[in-house]
Each structure stands twice: as C-alpha cells, then as structure tokens.
Amino acid sequence: MAIDASGVKKVAKLARLSIDDAAVEVTAATISSILELVDSMQAVDTQGVEPLAHPLDAIQRLRPDQVTEENQRAQLQSCAPAVEEGLFLVPRVIE
Amino acid sequence: MQWETVIGLEIHVQLATNTKIFSGAATAFGAAPNTQACAVDLGLPGILPVVNEEAINMAIKFGLGIDAEINKVNVFERKNYFYPDLPKGYQTTQLEKPIVGAGHVDITLADGSTKSIRIHHAHLEEDAGKSLHEGSFNGEHGMSGIDLNRAGTPLIEIVTEPDIRNAEEAVAFAKKLHSIVTTLGICDGDMSQGSMRFDVNVSVRPTGQKAFGTRTETKNLNSFKFMEAAILKEVERQIDLIEDGGTVIQETRLYNGDTGEARSMRSKEEANDYRYFPCPDLLPIIINDSRLEKLKAEMPEMPDAKKARFIADFDLSDYDAEILSADQATANYFEATVRASDDAKLSANWIMGELSRSLNQNSIAISASPVTADMLGGLIKRIKDNTISGKIAKEVFEVLWQGECSTADAVIEKKGLKQVTDTGAIEAMINEVLANNAQQVENYRAAEKDKRSKMIGFFVGQCMKASKGKANPGMVNQILKQKLDG
Numbered sequence: 001m002a003i004d005a006s007g008v009k010k011v012a013k014l015a016r017l018s019i020d021d022a023a024v025e026v027t028a029a030t031i032s033s034i035l036e037l038v039d040s041m042q043a044v045d046t047q048g049v050e051p052l053a054h055p056l057d058a059i060q061r062l063r064p065d066q067v068t069e070e071n072q073r074a075q076l077q078s079c080a081p082a083v084e085e086g087l088f089l090v091p092r093v094i095e
Numbered sequence: 096m097q098w099e100t101v102i103g104l105e106i107h108v109q110l111a112t113n114t115k116i117f118s119g120a121a122t123a124f125g126a127a128p129n130t131q132a133c134a135v136d137l138g139l140p141g142i143l144p145v146v147n148e149e150a151i152n153m154a155i156k157f158g159l160g161i162d163a164e165i166n167k168v169n170v171f172e173r174k175n176y177f178y179p180d181l182p183k184g185y186q187t188t189q190l191e192k193p194i195v196g197a198g199h200v201d202i203t204l205a206d207g208s209t210k211s212i213r214i215h216h217a218h219l220e221e222d223a224g225k226s227l228h229e230g231s232f233n234g235e236h237g238m239s240g241i242d243l244n245r246a247g248t249p250l251i252e253i254v255t256e257p258d259i260r261n262a263e264e265a266v267a268f269a270k271k272l273h274s275i276v277t278t279l280g281i282c283d284g285d286m287s288q289g290s291m292r293f294d295v296n297v298s299v300r301p302t303g304q305k306a307f308g309t310r311t312e313t314k315n316l317n318s319f320k321f322m323e324a325a326i327l328k329e330v331e332r333q334i335d336l337i338e339d340g341g342t343v344i345q346e347t348r349l350y351n352g353d354t355g356e357a358r359s360m361r362s363k364e365e366a367n368d369y370r371y372f373p374c375p376d377l378l379p380i381i382i383n384d385s386r387l388e389k390l391k392a393e394m395p396e397m398p399d400a401k402k403a404r405f406i407a408d409f410d411l412s413d414y415d416a417e418i419l420s421a422d423q424a425t426a427n428y429f430e431a432t433v434r435a436s437d438d439a440k441l442s443a444n445w446i447m448g449e450l451s452r453s454l455n456q457n458s459i460a461i462s463a464s465p466v467t468a469d470m471l472g473g474l475i476k477r478i479k480d481n482t483i484s485g486k487i488a489k490e491v492f493e494v495l496w497q498g499e500c501s502t503a504d505a506v507i508e509k510k511g512l513k514q515v516t517d518t519g520a521i522e523a524m525i526n527e528v529l530a531n532n533a534q535q536v537e538n539y540r541a542a543e544k545d546k547r548s549k550m551i552g553f554f555v556g557q558c559m560k561a562s563k564g565k566a567n568p569g570m571v572n573q574i575l576k577q578k579l580d581g
C-alpha cells in the first residue's frame with residue numbers, strides 16, 4: 001500500500017499539521033515506506049491470535065473515587081494565551 | 096403510501112461519580128468555570144490517566160440492570176478529532192471492546208402492551224468541555240469561551256438496535272432508561288443539567304419494505320418532550336421530502352427545543368475520520384469474578400420487579416404501579432407513605448394526585464417535597480378514621496405544603512377542622528336546613544321514589560355548607576334519608 005500527495009494532504013489536515021508543498025512528495029514517499037513495512041507484517045498468519053490492545057501484560061490499576069485535585073485554575077491558565085471570566089478564550093467556534 | 100418509522104437511539108448518561116473518569120478532579124455541577132479541570136482534564140503534556148473504579152462499577156451495574164453480558168476484558172480507545180472543548184485532540188472512549196454487551200430494556204405502551212427494545216452495547220467514555228458563545232468576549236473579540244469543568248466526566252453511551260417504531264415508543268424507552276439508571280443510583284437523572292442526553296436516528300420506509308431508509312441523526316436532545324417533538328417533526332419532513340420526489344440524505348441535524356425548529360448542521364467539508372486506536376496510556380480493564388459477584392449482590396430491586404411487587408403486595412392497578420415504581424424517589428416516598436398510613440390505595444391516589452400536582456406546579460422534586468411521606472401518611476390516617484373528610488383533607492394538605500404546621504393532626508387542631516360525627520349536632524343542623532327549605536322538602540316528598548336519590552343531593556350540599564365541610568358526609572346522608580323519607 002502506498003500513499004500519494006493528496007492522501008498526505010488529507011491526513012495532514014485531519015491531524016492539523018502544516019506541511020510545505022515542497023515536502024509533500026518526500027513525506028508521501030516516507031509514509032509509503034512505513035506502509036510497506038505494515039504490508040509485509042500483514043503477510044504473517046494471525047489466525048487464532050487475539051488482537052493486542054496493549055503491549056504490556058498487565059492489568060489496569062483502578063483509582064478510588066475520591067477528589068484529589070484542588071482548584072489550580074490560576075496556575076493552569078497562566079500559560080493560556082487568553083482567558084476571561086475564568087474561561088479559556090479561543091477563536092470563535094459555532095456550528 | 097403507508098410509511099413505517101424506524102428509530103434507534105444513542106443515549107449519553109452522566110455517571111454520578113464524585114470525580115472524573117481519568118482524574119481526581121470533582122464533577123460537581125455548577126462550579127465556577129475551570130475550577131474543576133486539572134492537568135489531566137486539560138490534556139497537558141506528561142499526564143497519565145488513571146481509571147476511576149466507581150465508573151467501572153457503575154457501568155457494570157447498568158449492564159446487570161439490563162440483562163447484558165459484561166465484557167470481562169474491555170479496552171479504552173482514542174477517537175481523534177479537533178475541537179476547542181477537547182484539548183487533548185482525542186476523546187478516550189471504547190469501540191471494539193465495550194464494557195457492556197448486548198442486553199434489552201422492556202417498555203410498556205399506553206395500550207398496556209409490552210415491547211422489548213434490544214440494546215446493542217453500552218460503553219464508557221469521557222465527556223468533553225463546554226463552548227460558550229455568549230459573553231463580553233464574544234462581541235468584542237469574536238472569541239468563544241471554553242469551560243473544561245465537564246471535560247473528563249464519566250459517561251456511558253448506550254446504543255439501541257433500530258427496534259423503535261414511533262415517538263411514543265421512543266419516549267417510553269427513554270423514561271424506562273431514566274428509571275433504570277436512577278434506580279441503580281448511577282445517574283442523578285437531572286435532564287435539565289444534561290445528565291441524560293439523547294441522539295435520535297430516524298428513517299422511514301414504505302410499510303412492508305425490509306430494507307431501511309436513509310437515516311438522519313438529531314443530536315443532544317435533553318428532554319422527553321423535545322425528543323418526541325424532534326422525532327415527529329423529522330418523520331414528517333422525511334415523508335414530505337420523499338413524497339415530493341426528493342431523497343433523504345444522511346446528515347446530522349439540530350433541533351431547538353425552545354423554538355421547535357430543526358435544521359441541518361453545516362455539512363463538514365470532509366467526512367470525519369476518527370482514526371480510532373487503543374489508548375496506549377491505558378491497559379485493558381479486566382473485570383474479575385469477585386468484582387462481578389460483589390456488584391450483583393449490591394443490585395437494588397429493578398423497576399420491573401418493583402412494579403410487580405407493588406401490584407402483588409398493595410393490590411395496585413398496573414397503571415398506578417407503573418407510575419409509582421418508575422423512579423426510586425417516588426417508589427421510596429410511596430412505600431414510606433404506606434408504612435405511615437397503612438393504606439396503599441389512598442397513598443397512591445394522594446401521591447399521583449394532590450402531591451404530584453403541587454410538585455409539578457412548583458417544579459420541586461419529590462425527594463425535596465415540603466410534605467414528607469410521614470406527613471402525608473398522617474393525613475391519610477385521619478381520612479381513614481373519619482376525623483376529616485377527603486375534601487377537608489385537601490385543605491389540610493395545603494396548610495402542610497405551606498409549612499405552617501408539621502403534622503396533619505396539628506393542622507386539624509389549629510384550624511378546628513375535625514369532622515363532626517356527633518349525631519345530635521348533625522341532626523340539629525339538618526333540622527335547620529329542612530326548616531329553611533320547606534318548599535324543597537315538599538317537592539321531595541311529592542316525587543317518585545326513584546327520583547329522590549338525585550334530589551337528596553341538594554340537602555346534603557346545604558348541610559355540608561352549613562357545617563363548612565366538617566360534617567361527616569356519610570352520616571349526613573343517612574340521617575337526611577331517615578328524616579325525609581320518615
């Protein structure tokens with residue numbers, strides 16, 4: 001499987017990445033070579049093998065339902081470009 | 096042409112945990128913006144989610160409550176998309192291996208028939224934050240405000256099979272689901288605060304056709320009424336469209352409950368591609384037998400079982416039992432009232448009548464009723480032992496509601512409402528009424544026997560009026576008859 005220039009542009013858009021037009025072809029070739037690797041792995045017979053959800057053979061630890069996080073709004077908002085009335089401000093979004 | 100509607104629902108239920116699904120930040124409603132959003136909820140670099148045990152337990156309880164399989168190994172995945180109220184750039188949710196597998200919810204329809212609605216699955220996920228478009232920041236700078244307090248709140252998303260055939264069934268299903276999650280205590284059920292939100296998938300097809308029509312999805316309906324209205328409107332729109340030679344296109348629609356208007360959401364330039372993959376930060380959740388057994392033992396009586404018990408133990412009608420068992424708070428209130436009054440039928444009538452009318456008028460939840468179950472039980476006792484008539488009881492109820500007194504006995508004492516059951520006093524009153532209405536007495540005695548039973552109502556009314564409603568109506572009737580028919 002390979003990815004072409006338009007595929008790269010689409011994925012870049014979905015991932016909100018900006019790629020220079022000049023770099024598109026190179027990126028397509030690089031990603032295609034990764035996909036080739038995936039293709040060769042697809043050749044392995046996985047019949048009867050349970051899909052792997054996580055490489056670690058461990059069980060998720062659970063946390064008791066107790067509040068441990070105090071309000072740190074001032075500190076957490078200190079790195080935000082714009083805040084008002086406690087809200088993070090972003091360019092207007094309306095559906 | 097005859098059309099058949101096909102409906103499937105997706106319901107987001109907010110779990111009543113104290114903290115978020117992946118962080119120890121509080122989930123309390125109404126906090127100041129971003130005061131309950133910690134580094135994990137904000138998706139800052141270097142964070143690691145840790146799963147809230149209670150969210151897992153609540154999802155399992157839901158599964159047990161709808162007879163579903165519980166998937167003992169379930170996996171969280173990342174659903175990738177960009178929106179300002181989702182700062183991580185992905186929602187942690189479940190796709191391939193949800194915690195709750197196939198189950199069913201049985202509904203009762205208005206004609207008394209029952210129908211089983213299949214549940215495809217239910218999965219755990221985190222809620223996103225909220226975007227606010229109204230504020231000083233909006234006009235001046237053309238900005239939106241983001242409050243991430245809700246980000247990370249645990250949800251279960253319940254997905255039905257397309258088994259629902261009309262708006263009535265959809266509402267019955269939604270109410271039943273509400274009843275199940277509140278009975279389980281896994282959701283506060285407060286729809287006005289978004290604790291339950293419905294997405295409705297609607298399509299129509301000619302009656303008899305097997306293949307489904309093209310469906311649309313109307314998102315985020317937060318009341319039973321809006322859901323019903325949105326379905327009716329969408330079904331009508333689709334049928335009109337097809338009958339006019341058009342075709343339904345698969346799209347997401349919005350319904351505004353306040354204006355009753357529906358519209359298509361701006362179609363996205365590019366179809367969403369969520370690029371799901373297992374979340375590398377979270378290991379698979381393994382549910383062992385001891386957890387399952389422990390939760391099974393904690394399961395409360397479910398609404399269907401409760402309804403059956405109300406019918407068997409209290410001799411209630413199917414209709415009364417359905418209403419009184421629908422939510423935990425009402426059921427508890429009813430049972431406490433029966434304990435206090437020792438009369439199930441009167442308790443049922445008062446709760447579904449006077450009490451629910453007052454609660455609805457004042458938008459008060461039954462759990463916060465100013466007239467407690469003990470107070471209502473005490474009032475019913477006095478109706479039963481003939482201390483007061485049903486009519487006076489309504490006055491007593493009103494005084495209790497206003498909070499002037501804390502028991503029915505105190506109201507009766509204070510207002511002098513005790514029913515007159517003294518034969519002598521009633522006789523004297525009747526004599527006076529008869530003396531004042533000599534003409535009517537004459538008419539009565541001249542009338543045919545079979546007409547008299549109607550005419551006596553006039554005298555009963557006069558006597559009740561003279562006693563200000565305090566005379567025992569049964570005694571008045573009896574003594575009047577003796578005197579008139581004499």
